[in-house]
Amino acid sequence: MNEIDSLKVEIRAFADARDWEQFHTPKNLSMAVAGEAGELVAEFQWLTAEQSMKSALSAEKLSDIELEIADVAIYLIRLADVLNVDVAEVVRKKLRINEDRF
């Protein structure tokens, strides 16, 4: 099994064990992605471009950012799961569209 599929199965098991399937409609999961993306961008809002670089971040700040990246990824993979979307496939499809555009 490839890595994104492994994560998908682990995230699905986590949700199923808590009986969260009822909450995990595509609509609700899109909101969760947006909510977590808001927390991610908030981590960076008062930093300059330079201060946002890996070399300038404290270990604690980097850890906070990593967990926000994780939260966005978890809900995005879960949304793709309930919609039966192959993330790697659509990423490559979008890159090809962008190739033509730029």
Next chain:
Amino acid sequence: MNEIDSLKVEIRAFADARDWEQFHTPKNLSMAVAGEAGELVAEFQWLTAEQSMKSALSAEKLSDIELEIADVAIYLIRLADVLNVDVAEVVRKKLRINEDRF
């Protein structure tokens, strides 16, 4: 190479070929994730929970949603790349934290 790393390398090559590295600061990429998450949530904003289900979506709407999922994934993977963050590792770390919380 695992799948997320493969995508990471492909997205990086796309950015490098267009000399976009200068724009791809962590700060800017966090904004791009939030911007694309906004487009994703907008796809669902006037749908009921039922209308958001895969079985109820038209092929065209599903395709639009897939491309928005791809856009969020592309910038999230790119952000993780410039911060040298292993997405699968932090997702599993966050799932363990959530195991203790819920």
Next chain:
Amino acid sequence: MNEIDSLKVEIRAFADARDWEQFHTPKNLSMAVAGEAGELVAEFQWLTAEQSMKSALSAEKLSDIELEIADVAIYLIRLADVLNVDVAEVVRKKLRINEDRF
């Protein structure tokens, strides 16, 4: 009538004339605010701090930004309307909370 209330009434009339009340649940309107905030942040994502200043923006770019500010404001005022929230009052309440915090 104060200015925010005037806007509230104009936005409500616009929605009512199109029979959009059915779509304007608080949940859906919160998504619309997030979607428009995503478009707003996207206007700034590749600009440096300096390039984002009013003096550095082209007339066309500023006009695009103004319309994104308007979109966020429209849905925020509409959300406050359907929840019967007084925006000015809660802004002042939050400022007092922040006074104590900072």
Next chain:
Amino acid sequence: MNEIDSLKVEIRAFADARDWEQFHTPKNLSMAVAGEAGELVAEFQWLTAEQSMKSALSAEKLSDIELEIADVAIYLIRLADVLNVDVAEVVRKKLRINEDRF
């Protein structure tokens, strides 16, 4: 002075008293709007449309939502201030554009 201008002056005074002007670039403020919009949408993500209605919200939940509406409004008004944008004017301009569109 109209109400939005009054709030603008109060928010500006709050920022000035803390020497935050250096952080309040348009770019950073657009991120703050997106971050707070993420917190707002997160308040609604697991609620059904019915549960999101004012009549169904607990007093505590409504208070949380009000403060998130306030946070979005504060940063949106502050962004409009630093860009010298008249919020009421651009809202009405956008409503006229939408009149022609819908």
